[in-house]
Amino acid sequence: MNKVLFFAHLRDEVGEESVTIEATGKTVAEVKALVAEQYKLQKLDSAMTAINEEFAPNDEVIKDGDIIAFIPPVSGG
């Protein structure tokens, strides 16, 4: 199982700071699609992904116990 953390507006849209899902063996891109569908998120494509607090590209494969974080880049200044 994998813990998924949400930052900024993603947290508001999901309604929780974190959820637990089964993402082992899936790529980051697949997990993004899965989570976006499950929680009706529109903008997960442009979110950056950290696995165990390290930046992970879209083709990275998730291992059991990995903690996934989605961090949406924001533009305000």
Added chain:
Amino acid sequence: MSERYSRQTLFPPIGKDGQERIRRKHVLIIGAGALGSGNAEVITRAGVGKLTIVDRDYVEASNLQRQQLYTEEDVAEKLPKAAAAEKRLKAINSEVEIRSMIGDATPEKLAELAGDVDLIIDSTDNFETRMAINDISQKFEIPWIYGACVASFGMSFTVVPGQTPCLNCLLKTIPIQGMTCDTAGIIGPAVQMVIAHQTAEALKILVEDWEAVRTSFVSFDLWRNQYSSMKMSRAKDPGCLSCGEHREYPYLNAENMTKTSVLCGRDTVQIRPPHSEGVDLSDMAGKLKALGYEVKGNPYLLSAEMETNRFVLFQDGRALIHGTKDIAQAKSLYNRLLG
């Protein structure tokens, strides 16, 4: 060395030598809003040699809650932010050569300004300009510091050409988000926290303490008490078109830029973003209504109106801004609402 910088030179990583280095440097700040105000004030007080600040907007009442250089008088006079910032910064430290530029930070303008610049501090409100800054940074080998905030959330990342990944490695494309300070709000402390991260990095770079430069991507939410530091050791993309082996500097290319045109006789500016991911119109309609806009729409477009602001937004991200022929003003409204 005057007494003025004594507390800063007492700090060993800066010292008298570091102060001399700061004094010889030229910092370019793009944007004079909340981040631009704060970044410029810290760098000016720190005694930089020369500071150039660029902004296309003017001071409004809704800026005063967080944009620390401006006063009610600036609002009453509708002063351009760059001009109001220059006036205040000169009053803070007359030893610093302050230059202001009122207008859009286009790739051409950035290339022109980049000549003798040692560091660029991002204080813009949109990713198109950030991607252009990112390409200029790689092309001219100038470090830059990304910073952004919305609501109680903020983030920062330092890009050092030849060493760190660049913004294009991380984002690959310009994200359209529909969440900006104008739609989701912003609190002063989130601004200040980003400024603290950006200016600490700036001082490290100005004194050339490269070892101390932060390599992680930091993000935080001051209201939710979250702080995250994302390691970036594997983020550099060798195929990146901005910093990789075969560079094209795509965001200096007109094709990747927002196209604007004044529609003759209609008092309207058209704005067309490049390679847009599209806009969720019903989501955007909700946000605009919350701001007090009167919104009408259909599946293809929405039209919104509040006081003198009138515009139509299409699903592909294209917008018609009515009631103006001023491209900078139209782009400013567009970026404030769509990021």
